[in-house]
Amino acid sequence: MNLSAYSDIQNFIDGEFQPTRSGNYIDNINPATLEVIGKIPDSNEKDVSEAVEAAKKAFAGWSVTPVEKRFQILNRIAGIIDEHLNELALAETTDNGKPLWLSKKVDIPRASANFRFFATGIMHFSSESHMMEDRAINYSLRQPIGIVGCISPWNLPLYLFTWKIAPALAAGNCVIAKPSEITPVTAYLLSHICREAGLPPGVLNIIHGTGNIAGEAVVKHPDVKAISFTGSTRAGERIASIAAPKFKKLSLELGGKNPNIIFADCNWEKMIKSSIQSSFSNQGEICLCGSRILVEESIYEKFRKEFVERTQQLRVGDPLEEHSQQGAIVSKMHFDKIMRCIDTARQEGGRILCGGKKMQPGRRCANGYFIEPTVIEGLGPGSQTNQEEIFGPVVTLQSFKTEEEALRLANASGYGLAATIWTQDISKANRVAAKVESGIIWVNCWLLRDLRTPFGGMKNSGVGREGGWEALRFFTEAKNICIEL
Numbered sequence: 395m396n397l398s399a400y401s402d403i404q405n406f407i408d409g410e411f412q413p414t415r416s417g418n419y420i421d422n423i424n425p426a427t428l429e430v431i432g433k434i435p436d437s438n439e440k441d442v443s444e445a446v447e448a449a450k451k452a453f454a455g456w457s458v459t460p461v462e463k464r465f466q467i468l469n470r471i472a473g474i475i476d477e478h479l480n481e482l483a484l485a486e487t488t489d490n491g492k493p494l495w496l497s498k499k500v501d502i503p504r505a506s507a508n509f510r511f512f513a514t515g516i517m518h519f520s521s522e523s524h525m526m527e528d529r530a531i532n533y534s535l536r537q538p539i540g541i542v543g544c545i546s547p548w549n550l551p552l553y554l555f556t557w558k559i560a561p562a563l564a565a566g567n568c569v570i571a572k573p574s575e576i577t578p579v580t581a582y583l584l585s586h587i588c589r590e591a592g593l594p595p596g597v598l599n600i601i602h603g604t605g606n607i608a609g610e611a612v613v614k615h616p617d618v619k620a621i622s623f624t625g626s627t628r629a630g631e632r633i634a635s636i637a638a639p640k641f642k643k644l645s646l647e648l649g650g651k652n653p654n655i656i657f658a659d660c661n662w663e664k665m666i667k668s669s670i671q672s673s674f675s676n677q678g679e680i681c682l683c684g685s686r687i688l689v690e691e692s693i694y695e696k697f698r699k700e701f702v703e704r705t706q707q708l709r710v711g712d713p714l715e716e717h718s719q720q721g722a723i724v725s726k727m728h729f730d731k732i733m734r735c736i737d738t739a740r741q742e743g744g745r746i747l748c749g750g751k752k753m754q755p756g757r758r759c760a761n762g763y764f765i766e767p768t769v770i771e772g773l774g775p776g777s778q779t780n781q782e783e784i785f786g787p788v789v790t791l792q793s794f795k796t797e798e799e800a801l802r803l804a805n806a807s808g809y810g811l812a813a814t815i816w817t818q819d820i821s822k823a824n825r826v827a828a829k830v831e832s833g834i835i836w837v838n839c840w841l842l843r844d845l846r847t848p849f850g851g852m853k854n855s856g857v858g859r860e861g862g863w864e865a866l867r868f869f870t871e872a873k874n875i876c877i878e879l
């Protein structure tokens with residue numbers, strides 16, 4: 395299997411590669427070089443209907459395939475992903491603009507880990523029984539839902555695509571999956587891997603295209619019974635408005651504006667190193683990045699000086715070069731959005747402490763979409779800059795005097811995805827963690843992930859939780875059976 399050839403992406407329906415019924419294709423652009431690397435099918439509802447028909451046919455077999463067999467196939471997919479680490483990582487970097495070392499170290503290994511985790515998870519998944527003394531016994535069946543839709547974003551393309559698909563398949567569902575039209579390549583390569591691993595035709599169908607045409611066709615299809623979506627809050631709202639009146643099961647993992655709360659009694663070295671990572675990893679394009687840095691007043695000056703110095707030392711450059719810590723922004727549209735947000739911060743009276751400009755690394759990346767890591771101060775919690783998700787290499791600094799003020803600032807956001815707390819006082823850490831309105835809290839660390847834990851946000855950051863049993867529960871329908879004794 396040659397996974398280096400991906401210029402002509404096709405839909406994967408019923409185990410076959412198919413051109414889109416629309417006949418239309420979109421250019422796929424490498425954001426670091428602006429080179430056109432291939433064509434993406436601009437699929438429509440006809441492609442989605444064919445995929446649903448294939449999935450319906452496949453469901454009869456897959457839903458009753460013994461879990462051990464499902465385990466074997468999914469585990470095989472994980473193994474093939476590992477074998478092709480280098481090709482997949484290069485494809486991810488070419489498509490997304492992220493550094494190659496990051497794709498190799500994080501994105502692709504996590505994609506195989508997702509399959510391996512849920513392959514083994516389904517072998518241990520069990521349901522409950524409830525005894526009513528000597529009157530009756532209840533037991534709950536957890537049955538696959540049927541045909542489910544999985545829609546994912548561009549920031550961690552294969553990583554988040556597989557985070558949805560793996561539990562859906564493990565639980566016995568057939569899937570219609572739509573990766574982001576901005577980074578479709580590794581999802582396309584995954585279809586080859588699934589074929590090689592012996593996944594039966596129709597069990598996983600991958601449709602490429604835009605959100606408002608192909609994505610909405612998946613959400614609207616009456617035979618698609620559940621939607622697992624990761625992306626922007628705006629698209630999540632639109633999807634909920636279509637799916638909720640049809641009573642489809644919904645899992646929505648949306649945007650964030652995460653606080654990074656730094657108390658004076660933190661472990662300084664660990665905090666400052668980790669804060670650089672939580673601000674700028676993956677060009678700041680991780681929903682879990684801490685974009686609002688809140689610093690206790692007594693250490694604010696020291697923090698600002700050292701944080702800005704370290705930010706200025708970050709090397710932004712060609713994603714293929716080993717020493718590039720930050721690569722390209724994923725697309726022109728997103729690049730323009732981030733630059734507009736920086737302009738807004740200026741207009742609101744924010745001081746740009748470093749960065750704020752387009753970068754030109756030169757050579758093959760001379761025209762790519764690169765932005766200097768940017769630190770802004772002087773804006774209050776209600777400013778647009780501190781309220782709206784930027785999703786790029788841009789953070790703001792604010793100071794606080796007391797624990798109460800830190801909490802007020804942390805919670806002064808419509809979002810509630812993740813937060814980081816830095817303090818050596820364990821009681822304070824627990825107190826603050828309990829009161830921050832976020833689904834995920836890291837204390838003295840960032841992005842330390844155990845795949846068994848509930849993952850997701852509150853407020854405008856979404857509905858439902860992924861990960862571990864939560865994901866397997868989402869992708870199954872509970873049915874209680876009561877037997878009188």
Ligand code: NAD
Pocket residue numbers: 545546547548549554572573574575603604605606608609610613624625626627628629630632633647648649650680681783785811851855856
């Ligand atoms: P997006 O909402 O534009 O697109 C995400 C996916 O949804 C894409 O596949 C897109 O084609 C599709 N889509 C868009 N509109 C749709 C519609 N109306 N119907 C069906 N599908 C539709 O998001 P993006 O720009 O790709 O990703 C960035 C966003 O994702 C950020 O807001 C980020 O915070 C969020 N995100 C959240 C998490 C999380 O776990 N909470 C993780 C990663 C990214």
